[in-house]
Amino acid sequence: MPPVVERQIEVLNTLGLHFRPATKLVKLAAQFQSDITVSRGERTLSAKSIMEVLLLAAEQGTMITVRADGPDAEEAMEKIASLFARRFEEE
Amino acid sequence: MEIRKGVPVSAGYAIAPAFVLDSERYRIRKRAIGKSEIEAEIRRFEEAVKVSRQDLLDLKQQWSDRSGNRLSELFDSHIMVFEDKRILDEIKKRIGENHFTPEYAVSRVFRKYVKLFMELSDGYFRQRVSDLHDVERRLLRNLLGKKRETLSRLQEPVIVIARDLTPSQTAQLDRNMVVGFATDAGGVTSHTAIVAKALDIPAVVGLGTITADVSGGDRVVIDGNRGHVVVNPDEETLKKYRVLSRNFQSFEQKLNEEFKNLPAQTPDGAKIKMFANVEFPQEVAIALAHGAEGVGLFRSEFLYRGGKEPTETQHFEAYRQAAEGLGGKPLVIRTFDLGGDKQFMKNPETEPNPILGCRSIRYSFKHLDQFRTQLRGILRASAYGDVRILFPMVSSLEETMTAKMQVDETKELLAREGTPFNEKTPVGVMIEVPSAALTADLIAPHVDFLSVGTNDLVQYTLAVDRVNERVADLYQPAHPAMIRLLKHIVEAGRRAKIPVTVCGEMAGDATFTLFLLGLGVTELSLAPALIPEIKKIVRSVTLAEAREIVEKVGEFGKASEASAYLRQRVLSILPEAF
Numbered sequence: 001m002p003p004v005v006e007r008q009i010e011v012l013n014t015l016g017l018h019f020r021p022a023t024k025l026v027k028l029a030a031q032f033q034s035d036i037t038v039s040r041g042e043r044t045l046s047a048k049s050i051m052e053v054l055l056l057a058a059e060q061g062t063m064i065t066v067r068a069d070g071p072d073a074e075e076a077m078e079k080i081a082s083l084f085a086r087r088f089e090e091e
Numbered sequence: 092m093e094i095r096k097g098v099p100v101s102a103g104y105a106i107a108p109a110f111v112l113d114s115e116r117y118r119i120r121k122r123a124i125g126k127s128e129i130e131a132e133i134r135r136f137e138e139a140v141k142v143s144r145q146d147l148l149d150l151k152q153q154w155s156d157r158s159g160n161r162l163s164e165l166f167d168s169h170i171m172v173f174e175d176k177r178i179l180d181e182i183k184k185r186i187g188e189n190h191f192t193p194e195y196a197v198s199r200v201f202r203k204y205v206k207l208f209m210e211l212s213d214g215y216f217r218q219r220v221s222d223l224h225d226v227e228r229r230l231l232r233n234l235l236g237k238k239r240e241t242l243s244r245l246q247e248p249v250i251v252i253a254r255d256l257t258p259s260q261t262a263q264l265d266r267n268m269v270v271g272f273a274t275d276a277g278g279v280t281s282h283t284a285i286v287a288k289a290l291d292i293p294a295v296v297g298l299g300t301i302t303a304d305v306s307g308g309d310r311v312v313i314d315g316n317r318g319h320v321v322v323n324p325d326e327e328t329l330k331k332y333r334v335l336s337r338n339f340q341s342f343e344q345k346l347n348e349e350f351k352n353l354p355a356q357t358p359d360g361a362k363i364k365m366f367a368n369v370e371f372p373q374e375v376a377i378a379l380a381h382g383a384e385g386v387g388l389f390r391s392e393f394l395y396r397g398g399k400e401p402t403e404t405q406h407f408e409a410y411r412q413a414a415e416g417l418g419g420k421p422l423v424i425r426t427f428d429l430g431g432d433k434q435f436m437k438n439p440e441t442e443p444n445p446i447l448g449c450r451s452i453r454y455s456f457k458h459l460d461q462f463r464t465q466l467r468g469i470l471r472a473s474a475y476g477d478v479r480i481l482f483p484m485v486s487s488l489e490e491t492m493t494a495k496m497q498v499d500e501t502k503e504l505l506a507r508e509g510t511p512f513n514e515k516t517p518v519g520v521m522i523e524v525p526s527a528a529l530t531a532d533l534i535a536p537h538v539d540f541l542s543v544g545t546n547d548l549v550q551y552t553l554a555v556d557r558v559n560e561r562v563a564d565l566y567q568p569a570h571p572a573m574i575r576l577l578k579h580i581v582e583a584g585r586r587a588k589i590p591v592t593v594c595g596e597m598a599g600d601a602t603f604t605l606f607l608l609g610l611g612v613t614e615l616s617l618a619p620a621l622i623p624e625i626k627k628i629v630r631s632v633t634l635a636e637a638r639e640i641v642e643k644v645g646e647f648g649k650a651s652e653a654s655a656y657l658r659q660r661v662l663s664i665l666p667e668a669f
Contacts, residue, residue, distance in 0.1 A: 015215070016213075016215075018215055018216075019165065019168045019219075019222075020165075020167075020168070022168065023167045023168045023171055026171055027171075030174075046177055048175075048176070048177075049175045049176070049177040049178065050168060050171040050172055050175050051172060051175055051177070051178055051204055051223075052177065054208075054216060054219055055204075055207055055208065055211070055216075057211045057212070057213045057216040059213055059215075
């Protein structure tokens with residue numbers, strides 16, 4: 001059984017998951033084999049699709065759930081959490 | 092099949108494939124592809140994705156050379172859509188499983204996402220719809236290659252689906268191939284409504300999200316009588332509409348044949364002239380075919396197509412063509428009605444409150460070069476027919492005099508050059524601002540005719556934005572304030588012994604025909620297709636009866652009562668009026 005990792009992450013950067021941060025997130029997620037999803041409320045969307053990440057419409061302060069499922073799930077989660085924590089290097 | 096309800100603004104029926112204007116700009120054919128074609132079509136789609144992605148990479152490179160990384164990053168997100176496996180797979184699935192053409196599959200999938208984005212509450216994310224449109228257009232452009240059809244050169248009839256038609260889009264459309272309109276925005280007096288009526292094309296507006304509900308190539312039915320739009324109708328519905336459409340056409344034709352050559356005259360001899368409102372020179376023929384006795388409102392804004400200032404020759408040629416087409420019948424040319432809700436220039440000067448801003452004649456006074464160029468064009472055309480000049484949005488006697496002075500100075504120059512023109516070219520003003528309506532008696536002695544623009548006059552008098560759906564129900568042309576103003580204007584015309592034309596929506600609305608006739612309005616100017624019907628009403632009533640109606644209408648305190656009374660009177664005379 002490959003590990004499944006799940007974590008609640010707050011969107012810290014001012015503009016939220018707008019174009020550039022979303023692009024960075026999708027690019028990062030694409031590097032991993034694991035299935036990676038982002039959820040907000042009822043909505044669960046693929047972190048590897050730019051369209052879906054934008055559809056999350058996560059503004060600053062939103063709590064989202066990131067879930068990684070696959071052989072490199074742990075590493076993926078660390079890198080993604082760190083990207084959010086660094087506010088996508090936007091500001 | 093899906094039925095959507097909106098506001099019917101131009102009667103008739105149309106059945107044709109959709110052309111979604113804002114997102115696609117190119118026509119998409121909906122065609123089922125055969126099993127054997129699937130593989131090749133998927134390859135064609137993949138190739139278009141590859142080319143689109145490469146286009147963007149090249150663009151990104153150019154921008155990063157010029158302005159550094161920051162801006163070029165913006166291209167990344169568009170590039171990523173072309174790398175988005177989910178979307179690409181979804182499109183391929185529609186090609187493979189539903190046998191859609193790649194173009195139609197793209198349109199369907201993008202429409203789905205557009206709809207999802209439109210539902211978001213956050214403004215920034217909602218506005219990504221425009222990025223989606225951009226990406227979709229790029230993909231379609233590469234898919235369609237050289238075969239692509241734009242709105243100005245179509246090969247088959249289409250129904251245009253748009254947010255709201257802009258005047259420049261209208262100017263580009265191929266009028267032989269566009270058979271219907273359906274728009275998200277707009278009310279009875281929106282630009283789309285005016286154009287549709289002028290061109291006699293069935294239209295439904297105010298549909299909310301029709302641009303997101305329809306994909307290019309979907310078969311669409313427009314029911315301009317009831318305000319319905321049917322997307323992908325079933326066979327039975329289609330059959331029903333085909334019959335309705337045939338019957339409606341023959342009814343309109345019969346009405347027109349019956350009344351075309353008869354005057355709009357009451358049995359007791361009162362006559363009212365029937366002029367046409369016209370948007371493009373080519374419509375003069377349509378106007379005449381409906382029995383128009385001239386053009387009472389020739390809107391000159393079409394000359395601004397493409398956002399460029401027209402030259403004097405362009406003015407002159409357009410007006411001369413229309414004047415000659417009319418063969419001596421009057422041609423009333425309204426000078427530019429720019430600004431306000433009619434933005435034509437690529438970079439309009441933004442104003443916090445454009446409807447009360449520098450629009451129409453005010454704009455012309457601030458751009459005297461353009462104004463003089465237009466006046467020269469009009470005056471030169473006056474040598475070729477019964478050309479008259481009409482100034483829009485005048486709010487005072489001062490403005491009237493200033494505008495007239497510009498005409499006189501232009502005449503002087505032309506005379507000095509020896510250029511032929513009609514020295515006695517009549518000059519009139521639009522009465523569409525309450526201040527002009529209330530001082531119509533002061534203005535009338537200085538002009539050759541008055542023309543009442545009821546749409547703006549209602550809007551300014553009742554302080555109601557005619558396209559704002561939240562207050563649209565307050566837009567009441569039968570409001571006692573309007574009834575009083577109209578009486579005052581007509582009286583001012585009578586005293587000065589000059590004709591008063593009504594050229595707004597009211598002129599073509601059967602509800603008001605009896606009232607305007609009884610009031611003493613001498614001319615109506617309306618959409619050509621409405622002329623036969625209004626003529627029929629005029630011919631069914633005596634002037635004495637019409638005067639009685641005016642009397643009675645003046646007694647009502649509420650717009651709703653006045654309007655109900657007027658409708659009831661028309662119905663009692665002509666049961667099939669509505």
